[in-house]
Amino acid sequence: MRTLLLENILNAMNIQPNEKQKGIRIKTVTYDRYEIRSHTLYFRWNNREVPVESIKDYKNVFIVTDTPFSYMDRLNPEQIIMVKDLNDSFFKFTSYYRHLFNIPVVAITGTCGKSTTKEMLKHILEETNNVQATISSKNASYYNLPYLMGIDEHTDVAVFETAVSSKGDMMESCRYFYPNIGIMTMIDVDHTDKFRSFDDYLAEKAKIMQGMNNKGTLILNTDDPYLKLIDTSSFKGGIITFGKNRDAIFRIKKCQYNSSGMRFRIKYKESEFKGFIPGLGEHNVYNATAALAAAAILGVDLHYALKRLSSFHHMGSHFQIIEGRKQITLVDDTWKSNPASLRKGLETLCSIALPSQRKIAVLGRMAALGQYADEEYEKAGHLLGDLGIDVLITKGFIAKDFAKPAIEAGINPNNVYHFSDADEMKRFFDSFLIPNDIVYFKTGGNDSDFDDVIEYLRSNG
Numbered sequence: 001m002r003t004l005l006l007e008n009i010l011n012a013m014n015i016q017p018n019e020k021q022k023g024i025r026i027k028t029v030t031y032d033r034y035e036i037r038s039h040t041l042y043f044r045w046n047n048r049e050v051p052v053e054s055i056k057d058y059k060n061v062f063i064v065t066d067t068p069f070s071y072m073d074r075l076n077p078e079q080i081i082m083v084k085d086l087n088d089s090f091f092k093f094t095s096y097y098r099h100l101f102n103i104p105v106v107a108i109t110g111t112c113g114k115s116t117t118k119e120m121l122k123h124i125l126e127e128t129n130n131v132q133a134t135i136s137s138k139n140a141s142y143y144n145l146p147y148l149m150g151i152d153e154h155t156d157v158a159v160f161e162t163a164v165s166s167k168g169d170m171m172e173s174c175r176y177f178y179p180n181i182g183i184m185t186m187i188d189v190d191h192t193d194k195f196r197s198f199d200d201y202l203a204e205k206a207k208i209m210q211g212m213n214n215k216g217t218l219i220l221n222t223d224d225p226y227l228k229l230i231d232t233s234s235f236k237g238g239i240i241t242f243g244k245n246r247d248a249i250f251r252i253k254k255c256q257y258n259s260s261g262m263r264f265r266i267k268y269k270e271s272e273f274k275g276f277i278p279g280l281g282e283h284n285v286y287n288a289t290a291a292l293a294a295a296a297i298l299g300v301d302l303h304y305a306l307k308r309l310s311s312f313h314h315m316g317s318h319f320q321i322i323e324g325r326k327q328i329t330l331v332d333d334t335w336k337s338n339p340a341s342l343r344k345g346l347e348t349l350c351s352i353a354l355p356s357q358r359k360i361a362v363l364g365r366m367a368a369l370g371q372y373a374d375e376e377y378e379k380a381g382h383l384l385g386d387l388g389i390d391v392l393i394t395k396g397f398i399a400k401d402f403a404k405p406a407i408e409a410g411i412n413p414n415n416v417y418h419f420s421d422a423d424e425m426k427r428f429f430d431s432f433l434i435p436n437d438i439v440y441f442k443t444g445g446n447d448s449d450f451d452d453v454i455e456y457l458r459s460n461g
Contacts, residue, residue: 001027001028001029001097001149001150001151001153001243001250002097002100002152003025003026003027003039003069004025004026004029004097004152004430005023005025005026006021006022006024006025006041006062006097007021007022007023008023009029009041009093009096010027010081010418012092012093012095012096012324013064013083013092013093013096014091014092015081015083015089016433016447020076020078021062021078021385023404024039024062025039025060026039026040026041026060027040028040028064029035029040029041029043029093029097029145029149030042030043030145030146030149031044031090031145033045033048033049033050033051036055036058036061037053037058037061038057038058038059038060038061038212039060039062040058040061040062041062041064041088041231042061042062042063042064042331043064043086043093044063044064044065044069044086044091044355045086045111047067047069049069049070050063050065050069050070051070052069052071052072052074052075052254053074053272055075055079055281056074058123059281060081060444062078062079062080062081063075063080063081064081064083064086064089064090065080065081065083066082066083066084066085066086066089067085069367071312072303072381083238084292084451085192091175093229093337094141094145094148094175094176094393095175095178097148097149097151098148098151098178099178100178101151101153103151103155103156103157103158104157104158104180104181104298105157105159105160105177105178105179105180105181106121106157106159106160106179106181106182106183106294107160107161107162107173107177107179107181107183107208107212108121108159108160108161108162108163108182108183108185108290109162109163109164109170109182109183109184109185109205109208110183110184110185110186110187110188110205110221110338111187111188111189111190111338111340111341112184112185112186112188112283112338112340112341112344112362113138113185113283113286113287113290114139114161114185115134115136115137115161115315116164116279116284116287116314116315116318117183117185117287117290117291117405118133118159118160118161118444119162119312119314120171120277120287120288120291120309121159121291121294121295122159123308123309123311123312124291124292124295124305124308124309125157125159125295125298125300125301126155126260127308127404129157130154130155130156130332131155131156131157131158131159132147132150132151132155132157132158132159133147133158133159133160134159134160134161134314137161137315137335137336139160139161139162139163140165140179141163141169141172141173141435142326144172144173144176144177145176147160147176147177148176148177151381153195154203155267155299157168158177160173160177160179161256162174162177162179162211163193163206164201164204165192165368166195167194167195167200167204168204169204170205170207170211171174171207171210173211174207174208174210174212175211175312176212178211178212178213179208179211179212179216179231180212180215180216180217181218181219181297181298182203182208182211182212182217182218182293183218183219183288183290183294184205184218184219184220184224184227184230184291185206185287186221186224186226186227186283186340187201187202187205187219187224187226187227187242188226188338188340188341189201189338189339189340189369189372189376190337190338190368190369192313192368192369192370192371192372192399193288193368193425194368194370195336195370198372200372202229202230204227206230206231206404209232209234209235210236212235214234214235214236215236215237216237216238217237217238217239217240217297218232218235218237218238218240219239219240219242219290219293219294219297220232220239220240220241220242221241221242221243221246221286221396222241222242222243222247222248223243223244223245223248223286224243224358229297230287233344237257239458240293240297242286242289242290242293243286243443249268250266250267250268250289250292250293251266251267251268252264252265252266252285252286252289252298253267253272254267254316255282255285255376257280257351257352259443260278261276261277261278261279261280261281261284262276262277262279262281262282262284262285262288262308263275264276264277264285264288264289266292268290268302271443273302273303273306274306274348275288275292275310276306276309276310277309277310277312278310278312278313278314279312279314279318279319280319280321280348280350280351280352281319281344281345281347281348281351282344282347282351283344283348288309291305291309292305292306292309293367295431315337316332316335317332317333317334318333318335319331319332319333319345319348320332320333322454323458323459324433324439324456324457324458324459325457325458325459325460326433326434326435327435327436328433328434328435328436328437328438328439328457329357329437329439330438330439330441330454330457330458331345331349331438331439331440331441332441332454333345333440333441334364334441334442334443334447334450334454336367336444337363337364337365337367337442337443337444338366338368338369338444339366339369339376339379339380341442342363342366342380342442345440346361346383346385346387346389346440349361349387349438349440350387350388350389352438353438354436356436357436357438358371358390358434358436358437358438358442359387359388359389359390359438359440360389360390360391360392360433360437360438360439361384361389361392361393361440361442362393362394362395362425362439362440362441362442362450362453363392363393363394363395363399363402363442363443364394364395364396364399364442364443364444364447364450365398365399365443365444366378366380366444367444368444373401377401377402377405378401379403379405380402380405380434381401381402381404381405381406381407381408381409382405382406382408383407383409384402384405384406384409384411385406385407385408385409385410385411386409386410387407388391388410389406389411390411390415391415391416391417392406392411392415392416392417393416393417393418393419393425393428394416394417394418394419395418395419395420395425395443395447395449395450396447397420399443400418401419403416403418406439416418421449422449422450422452422456424454425449426452426456429453429456429457433457439457441453441454
């Protein structure tokens with residue numbers, strides 16, 4: 001972070017600094033008490049215990065709080081910044097810090113594709129720019145302040161995921177980052193355990209426009225049926241569309257699988273561009289096109305951006321192809337499981353599988369579906385049959401719900417199996433797998449048993 005003067009921070013929070021608070025440099029701003037060190041401003045959330053004795057070992061530590069705390073009198077009075085409304089004071093600070101920097105900030109939201117689109121855009125930009133970005137898929141609200149503090153005078157552009165798991169998440173993220181470019185990848189059922197309805201979830205995602213103060217540039221997937229329902233009439237900035245729709249500004253004209261990735265063509269401003277992205281699946285072409293659209297807005301030459309994308313490396317467990325023993329192919333897609341990501345994964349599996357390969361799906365539970373769980377498991381089970389999956393293996397009692405609709409849709413009941421732990425699965429696979437099988441793994445439960453089984457089946461060569 002940029003080193004700040006405490007008096008300037010206090011002024012931004014509408015607090016008059018006293019003489020002992022002037023001329024003090026602040027090098028760390030945090031709400032994590034374990035990060036307190038010298039020259040720190042600490043925001044005390046949720047009435048947490050303050051480590052007073054360890055603070056006394058540091059120089060220039062200041063605590064922002066709206067309630068007294070134990071042993072507060074052991075600190076110097078100027079170290080205690082008492083406020084009426086901690087939330088209000090905190091977000092006055094985030095606004096102050098963010099607006100110290102006149103840089104483009106990209107916010108990416110959607111049910112799926114956030115992390116991949118973010119990583120693609122970061123990869124395009126980072127050869128010639130200093131990029132501050134979300135790390136991997138760590139997009140929970142806890143990380144927002146550290147990501148904001150990662151912006152400094154050397155930062156050229158910032159790219160952040162703005163995840164939504166409950167009401168208020170989108171606006172909260174925007175009160176940290178104040179994005180001026182927004183990307184919406186696609187929307188489907190997810191995190192509906194925390195929303196009264198899917199419509200509420202969709203509305204929360206759409207608040208990215210409000211978080212951008214209805215200005216800047218919004219990049220939308222024009223092929224997504226739910227994004228078409230979003231009312232953009234209040235948005236006064238520019239809207240850039242991408243997709244296969246003939247009216248899309250970044251129009252995807254062709255997608256073609258090869259052994260290591262996707263070849264595609266896009267049309268933009270009457271010109272056609274050829275591209276290649278490592279990693280399989282048509283959804284990755286959509287993610288790439290969203291990243292290209294953002295790059296173009298940021299002034300990047302598209303030929304250069306496409307060249308950069310050709311050397312992109314996907315994050316692990318995102319439809320990761322692994323050579324297995326006994327001449328089998330493993331697909332590790334265990335990064336997440338919700339209806340959209342499972343559907344895209346299964347469709348991609350069927351697109352790459354050879355007619356001679358048995359397509360084996362090993363599924364754990366889908367996460368955070370709330371009232372939509374029964375409906376979505378039924379849809380997914382029918383999809384398994386409709387796509388011609390040869391063998392279904394479920395793990396964990398919730399994942400059993402895939403089986404009945406899958407059998408109804410045509411999967412042979414003799415090819416449906418259920419297991420409770422990794423050891424059972426290993427013993428089964430030892431006798432069941434034959435050369436040329438392709439085995440697809442998907443779970444939303446952060447289930448280490450899946451990692452264990454995948455590692456067990458890897459080729460030792």
